Amino acid sequence: MAFPGESAVLRVGKLLCTTIYSKITIFFKFHPNTDSLRAKMKELSDSKQNIEGYLESTGKQGKVAILPVKDWIPKVNNIEGQWNSMEEDIKASQKHFCGCFPNCYLRYKLSKSSEEKIKEVKELIDTRANFPEELAIPNPQPESVQEMPEPSIVDQKAASELLDRLKELVLNDDIRKIGIWGMGGVGKTTLVSNLNNMMADGSLAHPFDIIILVTVSSILDLHRIQLQIAERLKFKEELEKESEGRWATLLLQRLKKQKKCLMILDDVWEKIDLDKVGIPQGDLLGCKIILTTRSVDVCNQMETTVDIRVDILNDEASSELFSKHVGELPDVEEIKSLARDVAKECKGLPLAIKVVGGSMRGKKRVEQWRKALRGLRTSAPKNIERVEDDVFQPLKWSYDSLEGQNIQHCFLYCSLFPEDFSIDEDELIRCWRADALIDESMNIEESRESGVDLIES
Structure with missing residues (x-):
């Protein structure tokens, strides 16, 4: 003051x-x-x-x-x-x-x-x-199994046989990692979903404390995988409070509290480092792993114990699946004949068969079936409802995902051959070389090695 x-x-x-x-x-x-x-x-x-x-x-x-x-x-x-x-x-x-x-x-x-x-x-x-x-x-414990919205395949002979084999492998304690591989659209996800649902409804007794399904997708994001696992364990809120660098450690500690865990990794496009995710493995506390992928190379990189290939359906299985989705056909011989041809045009792809069969359900006129068959044969997806979005768009996306020098051009080159034509590897490689899709400076042996690598890709 x-x-x-x-x-x-x-x-x-x-x-x-x-x-x-x-x-x-x-x-x-x-x-x-x-x-x-x-x-x-x-x-x-x-x-x-x-x-x-x-x-x-x-x-x-x-x-x-x-x-x-x-x-x-x-x-x-x-x-x-x-x-x-x-x-x-x-x-x-x-x-x-x-x-x-x-x-x-x-x-x-x-x-x-x-x-x-x-x-x-x-x-x-x-x-x-x-x-x-x-x-x-x-602690609010998560349900051991959560049922998934997926139609049953137990009444489909080929798919049911694969499911039986998968059940045996899953219940075998000596098998730690199972690979399920095959091209897109052949039903790999449907197979594991049916296995999951059988355990959920009690029709398949199992020893697992918890079954966790993770959708991986083409762009590998470990944090997204970790969050899916944490959410299933009712652990997500706690995990997000910690720094992302600690997530793997915290998930590992949390998963080890489960005596037996089945981890389903769906739609895997490249090797996943399980240690970086926080998935325990290699001991009695480890999780049993099922992975679905389009490439057997991914199975090899992930060191799976047993691999199951899910292939396209034969004519009998295709017709069986198509009939299930198209429903009862009119008692008209020409429509039944056209329906068999439409099913064949789906080339054994379960995804295509389901979509096309569902879109033709309730169609009573011969003209509608002729139009559908013509549309499939001329590769005009707009002629059939939902085919463009559900089948052709995923196929185009798969094509856009092809990586590597000239790989897309080499793939498209095969369309120059007639449909269902048996392409000789050596002839194809010579054509690729002549059109400079393979380096012309290579000698014959080097060109063939490069060509074989492209074919495998």
Whole structure:
């Protein structure tokens, strides 16, 4: 407060003295402040250890910490880390310059920090005091199996045989990884979905505590895979609170609590590093893995124990599946004959058969069936409802995904041969070389090696 006649110089002097006095006071409180903080930190750390011991004990009973406790523990961990760093500085401040003078600035800084930290620690201690008596609640366990919306294939002979084989492999403890491979549209996802649903409805007894289905897709995104697994485990909210770098560790710990787990990785396009995802493997606690993929190379890279190839359907199986989706046909011989031809034009692809069969369901006139057959034979998808979106678009997308020098051109080159023509490999490679799809500077042997590699791709 300024007094009448008090000079500006005097007021500034008083302000400086007040500031200096405050700093000197904080400096001389170095020991009381740091000792007080040390005592409060011990009280806080002891409280945290007691809670963690309690949670470990209740965790064995299937309980998890309540949300306030989940939020409180990381805050305590954070302030403990800050205190450990401060203690190193406190030890350093005990050393004197030239054996005589203390490090005044460091002591002032630590004393001031201690005053601030004491307030934070007190808040955490007060928060702990307000916790309810029950610090853990029963963990809502996920269902062991979730049924999927997929039509049954048990009445389809070829598919049913594959399903029987898959069931035997899944129940065999000696087999850890199963690969299911084949071109797009042949029903790999339908196969594993039917297996899942049989376990869900109890028609297939199984030993798994939980069955987890993950959709992978062509663009490999490990975090997306981890979130799908965490959501299935009812663990997603907790996972997202942590840094993404810790997700694999946390998922590994969570999955190891399951005695037996079946992990289905659907639509895998390239090798997945299971360790980076957090999927336990290689021991009694490991998950049994089923993966579906278009390429047997992916099965090899993932080191599958057994592989099942899902191929296109033969004429008998195609006709059987088509009949199921098209429903009852009019008692007209020409329509029945056209229906058999339409089914054949689907080339054994279950996806195409289902879509075309469904689109022709209820069609009673010969003209409608002739138009459908003509549309399929002339590759005009617009003539048949839903075929463009459900069949041709996925096929085009698969074509667009072909990678590597000239691979698309080499693929399209095959369309120059007649339909159902048997193409000789050596002849095809010579044609590719003549049209500069293979480097002309290569010798004959090198050209053939490059050509074989393209054919395999």
